[in-house]
Amino acid sequence: MTHEVTLTALAPTGEAVGRLPDGRIAFVPFGLPGERVAIRITHERRRFVRAALHGVLCPSKARVMPMCPHFTRCGGCDWQHIAYPAQVDFKTGLVREQLHRLGGIADPPLRPCVPALHAFGYRNRIQLVASDDSAGWGYRMRHTHTVTPIQACPIAPPALNTLIATLPTANVAFADLRLFDDGPRVVGAHPHALNTDGTITLGRWRYFVPAEAFFQVNTAMAEVLVMEALRVLDPQPTWRVLDLYCGVGLFTRPLAERVAYVLGVERDAAAVRAAHRNVAGLAAEVWAADVGEALARPALRRVRWDAVVLDPPRAGMARLALDRLIALRVPRVVYVSCDPATLARDLRRLLDAGYALESVQPLDLFPQTRHVEVVARLSLSDARAQASGPAQK
Numbered sequence: 122m123t124h125e126v127t128l129t130a131l132a133p134t135g136e137a138v139g140r141l142p143d144g145r146i147a148f149v150p151f152g153l154p155g156e157r158v159a160i161r162i163t164h165e166r167r168r169f170v171r172a173a174l175h176g177v178l179c180p181s182k183a184r185v186m187p188m189c190p191h192f193t194r195c196g197g198c199d200w201q202h203i204a205y206p207a208q209v210d211f212k213t214g215l216v217r218e219q220l221h222r223l224g225g226i227a228d229p230p231l232r233p234c235v236p237a238l239h240a241f242g243y244r245n246r247i248q249l250v251a252s253d254d255s256a257g258w259g260y261r262m263r264h265t266h267t268v269t270p271i272q273a274c275p276i277a278p279p280a281l282n283t284l285i286a287t288l289p290t291a292n293v294a295f296a297d298l299r300l301f302d303d304g305p306r307v308v309g310a311h312p313h314a315l316n317t318d319g320t321i322t323l324g325r326w327r328y329f330v331p332a333e334a335f336f337q338v339n340t341a342m343a344e345v346l347v348m349e350a351l352r353v354l355d356p357q358p359t360w361r362v363l364d365l366y367c368g369v370g371l372f373t374r375p376l377a378e379r380v381a382y383v384l385g386v387e388r389d390a391a392a393v394r395a396a397h398r399n400v401a402g403l404a405a406e407v408w409a410a411d412v413g414e415a416l417a418r419p420a421l422r423r424v425r426w427d428a429v430v431l432d433p434p435r436a437g438m439a440r441l442a443l444d445r446l447i448a449l450r451v452p453r454v455v456y457v458s459c460d461p462a463t464l465a466r467d468l469r470r471l472l473d474a475g476y477a478l479e480s481v482q483p484l485d486l487f488p489q490t491r492h493v494e495v496v497a498r499l500s501l502s503d504a505r506a507q508a509s510g511p512a513q514k
Contacts (some may be wrong), residue, residue: 123159123175128152131211133219133462135199135491147172150263151193151202153181183207188241188275195260195269198276198489205240209233209485212493216461216483224465226478234483234493235349238341242278243488245300245321245340248309249285251293258288258296276489280305299332300340308332323347326374329398334369334391339486346457346484346494347375350430353480353498354455356380360427363451365412365442370396370405372430372457377403380427384408386415413442416449428453437463447474454499464495476501 126139126147137152139160146169149160157179160172177184187193187201200208213234220226237243249258250268257270273282281298284305288296297309301319308317309332317332323344330336337343350372356362360380364373367385369392377383383405387393393409400407408415412433415421429451431438437460438446447470454476458464468478476499486494 123161124172125157125159125178128154128156128158130154131215131491133215133491141170145169149174150199152177153184153203155181156184191259191269191271194262195271196263196265197260197274199491201275201489205236205488208488209236212483212485212491215491216481216493216495219461219465220468220481222465223462224469224472226465226468226472229481230479231481232483234485235345237339237485237488238345240488241275243339243341244274244277244281245336246338247274247277247281247298249288249296249298251290251295257290258285297332301330302327328369328371328374329395330369331391331395334389334395336369337371337486342484342486342494343371346486346496347372349482349484349496350455350457351375351379353482353496354428354430354453356428361424363421363426363429363431365415365429365431365446366433367396367407368392368432370399370407372432373405373407374399374403376430377405380404384421384424386410386412388412411442413439413445416442416445422449426451428455430455430457432457433463435460435463437467443467443470447471450501452501454501456497456499458495458497459492461493461495464497468497468499471499 124141128137128139130138131154132138132148136148136150139147141147147160148171151174152158156177158174159176159178161175162170162172164171183204184202185204189201192198192201217231220229250261252259252268252270259268259270262269281300284298284307296307299306299308302322319330321328321330321336321340356376356379361382362376362380364383364385367373367387370385373383373385373396377400381404385396385407387396388411393407396407479498479500482496484494
């Protein structure tokens with residue numbers, strides 16, 4: 122049975138939403154606000170339903186033909202049906218809505234989302250699964266374990282796509298493909314995956330990146346992200362800066378070229394190993410530690426920090442870690458987030474602790490998907506005096 126609904130908005134999940142005649146909200150993947158569509162209900166709850174798009178009766182002007190023949194099935198992209206300029210506008214709106222709804226920030230100092238330099242072919246990493254019949258490689262279908270085989274992925278560059286046909290289809294279930302400076306490489310779950318560490322260059326910064334360590338998947342926009350964080354922070358030569366969840370040193374390295382001292386904190390062993398190499402010879406050090414635990418160390422707490430840059434995982438900062446950061450009363454905070462929902466939650470706590478939100482800048486590092494990166498700057502006008510002194514070496 123199908124139902125006709127008018128779609129009115131996009132949810133943070135990337136789905137379009139409308140309302141059934143009985144008042145329940147319908148979540149519809151691959152729809153667009155303003156469209157009249159036919160849907161088929163797949164899951165029902167008391168207050169909402171999830172539905173499959175059965176037909177578009179009145180399409181939006183922003184609707185386009187997807188580039189990928191596997192779109193809607195492969196479980197990867199969820200916005201290829203949206204013209205790219207509209208994707209960027211929707212991401213600005215989603216950030217605003219999350220800050221308002223979850224953070225209670227009615228009128229955030231939000232700038233329009235920075236569009237990606239490349240809408241397709243931008244990923245420096247793809248992870249594939251062998252199909253059930255060992256006939257090829259692909260991505261898992263949405264909400265299932267079924268694999269959709271692919272020959273190429275439009276959001277991956279040609280250099281990675283050429284590797285797909287070379288992958289063995291027997292005795293290997295998973296393949297991790299990465300694009301380093303010296304070319305494409307199979308770095309995981311492959312019988313010939315040797316010498317898997319590599320380098321990735323952002324402008325004038327070259328980073329050593331172990332195969333198992335996280336690095337931003339959009340190389341071109343990762344440089345834009347770093348420059349934006351530096352712009353809003355405006356670091357000064359005398360500053361001491363904390364870089365929390367520093368990874369391989371994405372922000373640590375450029376910061377260390379501009380300030381007196383940077384302390385990076387990261388718990389992933391492979392990333393810490395890379396970060397040590399990436400900041401060698403600079404005024405920086407990296408601790409291998411959980412952020413919450415590091416923030417309790419006397420060697421960190423007795424330093425008068427001028428600023429903190431934090432780039433936590435999607436879950437945001439753990440409550441204890443954020444409490445300990447707030448207790449330091451660092452006067453300037455740059456919060457880099459890949460999830461507007463957890464960003465809004467953490468910003469609310471920082472605002473309640475006396476910080477002022479000065480700017481929020483979304484950046485599109487993930488075209489054709491609902492995901493967005495955000496750089497927020499906060500300041501504390503009443504920062505209390507801290508005991509100064511060098512960080513413990």
